[in-house]
Amino acid sequence: MGFTGAGIATDTVSTTQLAPLGFELTVPDGDNGFQVWIYVFNDDAASLVEGTICARDAATTTYDAIIAPVDAPTIRVMGVAQHTIVAGSYGFILRKGLGEVLADTGGIAANLPMVVGGAVVGRADTTGVAATTYAFGFATETVAATALATCFINCPG
Amino acid sequence: MPTSTSVSATAEAELGSTLSTNVTDSGSRTWIYVLNEGSVDLTVGDVAIRNTTSTQFRVVIATAGTLIHALRVVGVAQHTIAAGFYGYVLQRGLGTIQVGSGASVSDTEALTTGGVEVGSVIKFAAGTTAPACVFGMAVAGISASGTGNAFFDCRG
Numbered sequence: 001m002g003f004t005g006a007g008i009a010t011d012t013v014s015t016t017q018l019a020p021l022g023f024e025l026t027v028p029d030g031d032n033g034f035q036v037w038i039y040v041f042n043d044d045a046a047s048l049v050e051g052t053i054c055a056r057d058a059a060t061t062t063y064d065a066i067i068a069p070v071d072a073p074t075i076r077v078m079g080v081a082q083h084t085i086v087a088g089s090y091g092f093i094l095r096k097g098l099g100e101v102l103a104d105t106g107g108i109a110a111n112l113p114m115v116v117g118g119a120v121v122g123r124a125d126t127t128g129v130a131a132t133t134y135a136f137g138f139a140t141e142t143v144a145a146t147a148l149a150t151c152f153i154n155c156p157g
Numbered sequence: 158m159p160t161s162t163s164v165s166a167t168a169e170a171e172l173g174s175t176l177s178t179n180v181t182d183s184g185s186r187t188w189i190y191v192l193n194e195g196s197v198d199l200t201v202g203d204v205a206i207r208n209t210t211s212t213q214f215r216v217v218i219a220t221a222g223t224l225i226h227a228l229r230v231v232g233v234a235q236h237t238i239a240a241g242f243y244g245y246v247l248q249r250g251l252g253t254i255q256v257g258s259g260a261s262v263s264d265t266e267a268l269t270t271g272g273v274e275v276g277s278v279i280k281f282a283a284g285t286t287a288p289a290c291v292f293g294m295a296v297a298g299i300s301a302s303g304t305g306n307a308f309f310d311c312r313g
Contacts, residue, residue: 022184038184059264061251061296061306062182073267073281075294075310134227134288156310157294 010037011083013091017041021063025092035097038079040065041090048081051102051148052122053136054093056157065093067122074115077136078157095155100148101137108149110142124151161188162236164244168192172214176245186250189232191216192243199234202255202304203276205246206230207313216246218276225270227292231313234276247309254278254307256299268293268307 004025008018023039042048043057043064055068055076065078079093080101101108104117106127113135117125123146126139136155143149159169161178176188193199194208195217204219206229216231232246233254256262257272257279267281269290281291292311299305 020179020184021182024185056265056294056296056308059297061180063184072265073291073294074288075267075291075308076265132287132289134291157308 008039010035010092013083013085013089015089017090019090021090024095029097032098035099036095037092038063038095039090039092040078040085042066042085042087045087047087048085048093048122049102050082050084051100052081053101053116053124054078054081054122055116068116070116070121071118072116074134074136074156076157077116077155079155080137080153094153096153098140098150099153101139101151101153103143103145103147103149105145107144107147108139108142108151110139113138114151120146124149159190159243159245161186161245164236164238164242166242168243170243172243175248180251183251186252187248188245189214189248190243190245191231191238193217193238193240196240197275198240199238199246199276201235201237202253203234204230204254204270204278205232205234205276206270219270221275221277222273223271224286224290226287226289227269227312228289229313230270230292230311232311233293233309248311249309251296251306251308253304254293254295254299254309255304256301258302261301261303262295262299262305264295264298266295267291268295274302 044066053068054065057064079095085091104123112126194215205216238244257277
């Protein structure tokens with residue numbers, strides 16, 4: 001488990017801000033390489049649960065995250081929640097590395113790039129995603145609709 | 158050592174070297190040191206792209222009306238770097254972008270090169286624009302021919 005010098009761990013969730021928003025924490029993940037976590041505020045009315053794709057809130061210059069709206073552009077994706085961050089709380093989401101992503105209604109197919117889905121907020125889609133698409137992740141397994149898939153994540157936002 | 162706003166006629170750092178600064182709660186800003194090898198000055202909000210056949214970080218202002226793959230986009234100027242001068246452009250983080258005269262851009266819209274004027278951007282048009290050209294996103298509405306705030310992630 002990675003943690004900062006101040007003792008904030010990747011799974012620390014709090015109602016008070018413990019680090020600057022946008023602060024990045026890099027931790028080793030065995031033979032999976034490194035994970036890069038980014039510190040955000042959940043500005044959504046709903047909780048960010050494991051696998052939820054998080055996007056920059058509208059009209060926001062700071063790292064205020066919301067559940068990604070359907071069809072949100074990849075450049076807006078900040079990371080993917082790996083544990084619950086309730087509304088109004090602060091915590092780390094996974095920006096880069098191996099993690100879990102929730103599938104949209106079309107499921108997730110292995111070995112395809114993924115984008116924000118078009119049916120349910122905060123979910124990923126691989127259906128019809130071309131190799132030339134600007135994607136934020138790559139699926140390592142196939143899962144059915146609404147399930148968690150282990151994916152390589154690299155979020156630009 | 159040059160700062161993020163330094164501009165000089167001679168190189169003060171290795172081309173391609175990066176510098177990080179921080180904006181509270183907005184995350185890090187990554188700057189990359191370049192030579193403006195074009196004949197046109199880079200001014201605030203201008204997109205800088207790798208010059209043709211260049212193996213080094215020698216940039217020119219983005220071509221007018223032309224979509225350019227995001228892997229060629231090196232950064233966005235945040236101050237004037239005159240033609241033939243060296244300085245830092247913003248590679249990643251929040252900064253100022255110049256929107257072309259063709260149309261305004263709304264908050265959260267993705268951005269690509271290809272604005273009407275050199276160095277300017279247009280909003281991403283799904284179905285007509287290659288997604289691989291996206292390198293930024295507006296974080297506020299920006300009028301046509303205006304400058305405004307955007308988030309960039311330049312991969313060039």
